[in-house]
Amino acid sequence: xxxxxxxxxxxxxxxxxxxxxxxxxxxxxxxxxxxxxxxxxxxxxxxxxxxxxxxxxxxxxxxxxxxxxxxxxxxxxxxxxxxxxxxxxxxxxxxxxxxxxxxxxxxxxxxxxxxxxxxxxxxxxxxxxxxxxxxxxxxxxxxxxxxxxxxxxxxxxxxxxxxxxxxxxxxxxxxxxxxxxxxxxxxxxxxxxxxxxxxxxxxxxxxxxxxxxxxxxxxxxxxxxxxxxxxxxxxxxxxxxxxxxxxxxxxxxxxxxxxxxxxxxxxxxxxxxxxxxxxxxxxxxxxxxxxxxxxxxxxxxxxxxxxxxxxxxxxxxxxxxxxxxxxxxxxxxxxxxxxxxxxxxxxxxxxxxxxxxxxxxxxxxxxxxxxxxxx
Numbered sequence: 001x002x003x004x005x006x007x008x009x010x011x012x013x014x015x016x017x018x019x020x021x022x023x024x025x026x027x028x029x030x031x032x033x034x035x036x037x038x039x040x041x042x043x044x045x046x047x048x049x050x051x052x053x054x055x056x057x058x059x060x061x062x063x064x065x066x067x068x069x070x071x072x073x074x075x076x077x078x079x080x081x082x083x084x085x086x087x088x089x090x091x092x093x094x095x096x097x098x099x100x101x102x103x104x105x106x107x108x109x110x111x112x113x114x115x116x117x118x119x120x121x122x123x124x125x126x127x128x129x130x131x132x133x134x135x136x137x138x139x140x141x142x143x144x145x146x147x148x149x150x151x152x153x154x155x156x157x158x159x160x161x162x163x164x165x166x167x168x169x170x171x172x173x174x175x176x177x178x179x180x181x182x183x184x185x186x187x188x189x190x191x192x193x194x195x196x197x198x199x200x201x202x203x204x205x206x207x208x209x210x211x212x213x214x215x216x217x218x219x220x221x222x223x224x225x226x227x228x229x230x231x232x233x234x235x236x237x238x239x240x241x242x243x244x245x246x247x248x249x250x251x252x253x254x255x256x257x258x259x260x261x262x263x264x265x266x267x268x269x270x271x272x273x274x275x276x277x278x279x280x281x282x283x284x285x286x287x288x289x290x291x292x293x294x295x296x297x298x299x300x301x302x303x304x305x306x307x308x309x310x311x312x313x314x315x316x317x318x319x320x321x322x323x324x325x326x327x328x329x330x331x332x333x334x335x336x337x338x339x340x341x342x343x344x345x346x347x348x349x350x351x352x353x354x355x356x357x358x359x360x361x362x363x364x365x366x367x368x369x370x371x372x373x374x375x
Contacts, residue, residue, distance in 0.1 A: 022257050025049060032258025035161065035316075035335075036129035040254055051254045058122040058250055060170060060309040066268055069312075070119040073261060074253035079114070083107040087231045088114075088263045089162065101160050101260055101319045102232060104328035114263055122248040123314035125255045126161045126335050133159055133318045133333050140331070140340035158321045161335065163256065163314035164237075165229040165264035167271035168245060172307040173220045175283045178300050181214035181293035209295065216290050222279055227271045229264035229312075232332075239341035240334045243315045247336065251314070261314060268310065279305065 022031045022040055029044035039048040061069060077090040084105035099106045128136075186205045193202045224245040228237045266274070280303055287301050316335025320342075321328055331342030 022049075022254055030257075033126065033255050035126035036131070038125065038127065040257060051252060058248055058311070060121070060311050063268075063272065063308050063310065066118070069121075071117060072115045072119055073117075073256060074119065074251075075256065077261070079111045079263065080108040081111055083109065085231065086265070088265065090261045090263060091259075099321075101162055101321075102330060102332075104321050104330050117263055118268065118312050120165070120251045120314045121311045122251050123163060123255060124243060124245075124247045124316055124336055125249065126163075126259060126316045126318075128316075128318070128333075128335050128338060130159045130318075132338065133320065133335075136333050136338040136340055137320050137331060140342075160319045160321075161259045162317050162319055163259065163261040164232070164317045165262055166243075166313050166315050167227045167229055167264075167266070167268065167275070168224045168311045168313055169227065169272060169275040170223050170225070170307070170309045171221075171279065171305050173222070173279060173283055174217065174304045174306075175220070175287055176215075176217045176302045177287040177290070178213070178215045178298075179288075179291045179296045180211045180298045181291050182209040182211055182295035182297065183293045184208070184295075185210055211297070212293075214291055214293070214296070216287070218283075218286065218290060220283065220286065222282075224311075225275050225278065227266070227275045227278075229266040229271055230262055231265040236332065236341055239339075240317065240332055241337055241339040243334070243336055245313070248313060264312070268312075272308070272310065276305065279303075 023029065024031050024042035024045060024047050026047040027042060027045045029042050031040040031042050031047075031049060033039075033051075034041035034048065037048055039050050041048055073090065079088055079090045080100070081088045082100035082103060082105055084107050085100060085103040087100055087102045088111075089101055100108055184207055186207055188203050189206045190201050191204045191206075192199055193204075194200075195202075226243065226245070228234065230237065264271075280301075283303055284299070284301050288296065288299055291299065318333040318335050320331045320333060322331075323329075329343055331340060333340050
């Protein structure tokens with residue numbers, strides 16, 4: 001199994017962030033990425049400028065090449081670190097961060113962006129517009145039970161597009177396994193049973209297991225195994241569902257213009273350790289499926305992992321924050337599929353009404369049974 005530590009990053013690190021502007025070709029004003037039209041849009045005159053997606057190459061690197069990878073995001077950014085949830089999110093130098101885009105906390109501290117962080121090799125551009133994201137949110141709200149009815153009329157949604165960091169890993173795995181394979185067979189044995197209140201001896205079928213040694217091998221390949229490098233809770237990211245990595249395009253800083261990008265909190269070495277654990281668990285499950293017979297025990301798997309390659313990618317997530325009765329709630333939306341994950345207030349009045357209805361139905365059932373018994 002490949003478990004050697006990754007080499008330290010070479011110094012000086014190549015190609016860090018720099019000042020990059022994307023002026024409008026018509027008036028010279030600042031442009032930002034418009035996910036609705038998949039173009040850079042001028043904030044002043046509205047001119048749209050396409051970003052060529054076909055240019056460049058999506059690069060995958062060997063583990064030992066980490067020290068030669070480019071650094072920074074290729075444009076000048078500031079960062080805000082949340083003291084509440086720990087997220088560290090980059091944004092344009094012309095913007096301000098007054099609250100955390102993930103948890104809504106106002107306890108954020110402005111910092112310099114980490115220019116030495118590994119640069120993304122590719123990303124999935126923000127494609128879903130604010131209008132589409134808000135519609136996904138309202139559809140999600142309508143599907144919830146025991147939520148205040150007024151929530152469906154929420155009008156003011158603070159929607160922010162965020163590029164969330166992920167690692168992807170490819171590898172090949174050769175697995176040798178041994179186990180005890182169990183084959184079911186049945187024998188007829190006498191057993192005491194009770195019939196009409198009286199014990200009597202009866203012949204019954206009893207299942208037993210014949211254990212025989214088994215062994216085997218298999219070869220598997222893993223492609224674009226995703227590991228979230230964000231500070232977000234893993235269970236929250238799982239609720240957002242997966243991402244289709246076939247939509248990745250070569251990284252260009254234009255896609256980040258006007259949007260937020262979270263710095264990875266799980267570094268490459270930690271990301272590979274997590275991915276490797278997932279691969280090992282998957283191989284154990286696959287080898288278990290190869291054991292002949294009806295059941296097995298004492299499964300032992302020895303893995304040899306080779307050809308490990310990685311990418312640092314950014315994937316799109318929208319963060320929607322809304323206020324309800326003086327409380328701030330954050331909902332995340334998968335920027336590729338529209339899948340929603342988050343929390344919403346509970347209507348205790350609806351909960352109490354359900355409890356009351358269930359209680360009344362139970363009382364009515366008891367009354368009917370009692371009346372039947374008296375008759």
